[in-house]
Amino acid sequence: xxxxxxxxxxxxxxxxxxxxxxxxxxxxxxxxxxxxxxxxxxxxxxxxxxxxxxxxxxxxxxxxxxxxxxxxxxxxxxxxxxxxxxxxxxxxxxxxxxxxxxxxxxxxxxxxxxxxxxxxxxxxxxxxxxxxxxxxxxxxxxxxxxxxxxxxxxxxxxxxxxxxxxxxxxxxxxxxxxxxxxxxxxxxxxxxxxxxxxxxxxxxxxxxxxxxxxxxxxxxxxxxxxxxxxxxxxxxxxxxxxxxxxxxxxxxxxxxxxxxxxxxxxxxxxxxxxxxxxxxxxxxxxxxxxxxxxxxxxxxxxxxxxxxxxxxxxxxxxxxxxxxxxxxxxxxxxxxxxxxxxxxxxxxxxxxxxxxxxxxxxxxxxxxxxxxxxxxxxxxxxxxxxxxxxxxxxxxxxx
Numbered sequence: 001x002x003x004x005x006x007x008x009x010x011x012x013x014x015x016x017x018x019x020x021x022x023x024x025x026x027x028x029x030x031x032x033x034x035x036x037x038x039x040x041x042x043x044x045x046x047x048x049x050x051x052x053x054x055x056x057x058x059x060x061x062x063x064x065x066x067x068x069x070x071x072x073x074x075x076x077x078x079x080x081x082x083x084x085x086x087x088x089x090x091x092x093x094x095x096x097x098x099x100x101x102x103x104x105x106x107x108x109x110x111x112x113x114x115x116x117x118x119x120x121x122x123x124x125x126x127x128x129x130x131x132x133x134x135x136x137x138x139x140x141x142x143x144x145x146x147x148x149x150x151x152x153x154x155x156x157x158x159x160x161x162x163x164x165x166x167x168x169x170x171x172x173x174x175x176x177x178x179x180x181x182x183x184x185x186x187x188x189x190x191x192x193x194x195x196x197x198x199x200x201x202x203x204x205x206x207x208x209x210x211x212x213x214x215x216x217x218x219x220x221x222x223x224x225x226x227x228x229x230x231x232x233x234x235x236x237x238x239x240x241x242x243x244x245x246x247x248x249x250x251x252x253x254x255x256x257x258x259x260x261x262x263x264x265x266x267x268x269x270x271x272x273x274x275x276x277x278x279x280x281x282x283x284x285x286x287x288x289x290x291x292x293x294x295x296x297x298x299x300x301x302x303x304x305x306x307x308x309x310x311x312x313x314x315x316x317x318x319x320x321x322x323x324x325x326x327x328x329x330x331x332x333x334x335x336x337x338x339x340x341x342x343x344x345x346x347x348x349x350x351x352x353x354x355x356x357x358x359x360x361x362x363x364x365x366x367x368x369x370x371x372x373x374x375x376x377x378x379x380x381x382x383x384x385x386x387x388x389x390x391x392x393x394x395x396x397x398x399x
Contacts, residue, residue, distance in 0.1 A: 038109040041074050041095050045169055049073070050091050053165035057135055061090035062162045063126070065139040068336045069166045070097075071264070074111070078103050084122045084146055088129050096129050123149040130155045137162015167341040171333060172355040177265065178379060181335070181357055184262035185377055185388035187219040188269050192256060192391050194218070196273060199254055199398045205230040205243035216260040225259035225266035225338040236272065236371035239328060239363060250276035253370055254398060259338055266338045268359055269389045270375035274397045283395070285322065285364045285372050290393050292316040292362035293374045296330060296344075300360075300378055300385035306348040313362040314346070322364045331359035334377060356380045357388070 053062050064070055064087040071077040073087055074097060085103070088096040095111040105113050116125035127150065130136055136156030138147060140163055151159055173181060194215045198208045212228045230243040233252035248254070252275045259268035272286065296313040310330040317326045331344035334357055342350070344358055361375030377388040 039075060039106040039111075040109055041111040042072075043110065044174070045073055046089060046095060048169040048172075049165045050089060052168040053089075053137060053162060054091060056164075057137060057160065057162070059091075060135040060137055060160075060162070061088060061131055061156070062137040062165060063088050063130070063139070063142070064163070064166055065142045066163065066166070069139070069163070069170065072166070072170055072336060074108075076103075076105060077264075083118075084116075084126070086126070086142075090131065090134070098125060098129060122146060123153060123155075126150060127153060127155045133157055135160060137165065139163045139166075170335060170340060171342055172353065173335060173357055173379070174355070177335065178355070178357075180263050180265040181267075181377070181379065182388055184221070184225075184260060184265045184267040185269070186390075187216070187221050187262050188258065188260055188267035189389050189391045190219045191215045191221075191258060191260060192269060192271060195256055195258065196254075196396075196398055199248065199273070199275065201248060201250075201275075201399075203248050204245050205232055205235070205248075206245055209243035212258065219260070221260035221262050222264070223261055225261050225268060228259075229255065229257035229270075231255040231257075231371070232275075234368050234370060236373075237365045237367045237369055239365055239371070239373065248275055250399070251279065252276070253278065253282060253372065255371065255373060257373065257375065264336060266334050266336070267389070268334055268338055268375065268377060269391060270361055270363075270373045271391060272372045272374065274395065275399050276397065278395075282370050282372070284320075285366075285370070286395050288317055288320045288322060289362050289364055289372045289374050290395075292326075293360055293376065293393065296360050296362070297376065297378065297385065297387060300352060300380060302352055302354055302380060302382065304352045306342075306344045306350050306352060307346050309344050309352070309360070310346050310348075313360070317362060317364060325364045325366060326362060327365060328363070331361055331375075331378075333358045352380055354380050354382050 070087050083100045085099045097113045101115040101117045135158045137160055209228050209230045231241045232246050232248050235241045235246055236253050236255040254273040254275055257270040259266055292313040295316050296309045299312050313330050317323055329343050329345035333340040333342035357379050359375055359377055363373030365371040379386045379388055
């Protein structure tokens with residue numbers, strides 16, 4: 001996923017104004033082919049997608065619309081808004097990137113770019129590329145305004161939800177992705193170490209949150225993977241509290257749920273600290289959550305079910321009579337997006353496999369009083385697990 005452009009020889013694709021949560025528009029992947037400005041679709045990733053597709057729908061074709069999945073396969077990212085972009089995949093055919101001419105892509109050495117304009121009928125542009133004699137898998141994110149005309153024109157022999165095939169490929173991170181995930185979490189550890197230095201008597205949640213973007217850029221990230229959560233005291237009882245003008249006071253917990261993007265790969269970590277001596281119940285809750293986190297992480301290995309990981313953490317919390325206050329699943333998959341398809345929950349019987357990455361984040365939330373969450377990212381190995389972030393779990397007073 002490295003940048004393809006040689007500044008001395010190749011013109012860069014113009015980028016939009018910098019945005020804190022998404023990459024700039026344009027081509028970000030591939031390699032130089034024999035000194036030429038040639039982009040490259042990742043053949044191995046395409047092969048994994050087609051293998052998953054054909055296992056359930058032999059002979060089918062797939063139209064990928066999700067911007068992050070397009071980036072995953074082609075190195076090209078853009079928010080299309082009302083415009084259309086897709087990658088058409090079929091066994092035995094070169095990938096076709098269908099894109100509005102507003103986005104001029106470099107030439108690909110193993111794919112064809114098919115442009116359409118704002119005055120073209122998008123359905124015509126798609127229909128020209130789709131094989132009407134084959135089934136067509138489509139993304140759950142495909143807009144009905146594009147899908148319905150294709151169905152009315154019988155552009156394919158039948159239509160089915162096909163993004164499971166891309167999800168299956170993206171779920172297993174290749175070596176390059178794993179290195180980027182490690183680097184992203186290493187940066188997140190450094191940001192957490194800097195963020196706690198911003199905590200002082202009289203500061204507000206918003207004042208700290210407003211400084212977080214600078215910390216991520218200081219440590220080599222493009223921006224956030226999600227808006228940072230900074231919660232003081234009773235606000236920590238809301239798992240997704242948005243930073244506001246709450247002022248820190250003695251006895252508060254200080255919860256940071258933060259993540260950044262390093263070369264577009266996400267980190268995500270939660271730690272809970274204390275400002276002053278915590279009361280006895282809050283200290284007990286912290287210990288329960290820490291033990292729940294570590295019980296689940298100790299169980300991670302190929303062959304274990306996702307639901308068993310959730311159960312291991314939940315049992316610790318339920319045995320301490322706080323089960324009703326653990327109000328969410330244990331974790332979510334992560335990679336190019338902070339929340340990717342797949343989760344760690346009681347209803348997910350999927351077996352853990354090598355190269356998966358997901359969060360482990362038990363919590364106890366007492367509404368209007370306090371809350372504690374401790375979150376790590378796990379990379380499954382052939383024999384067990386690698387915890388990607390290394391910030392400690394020990395209870396820490398910041399005053």
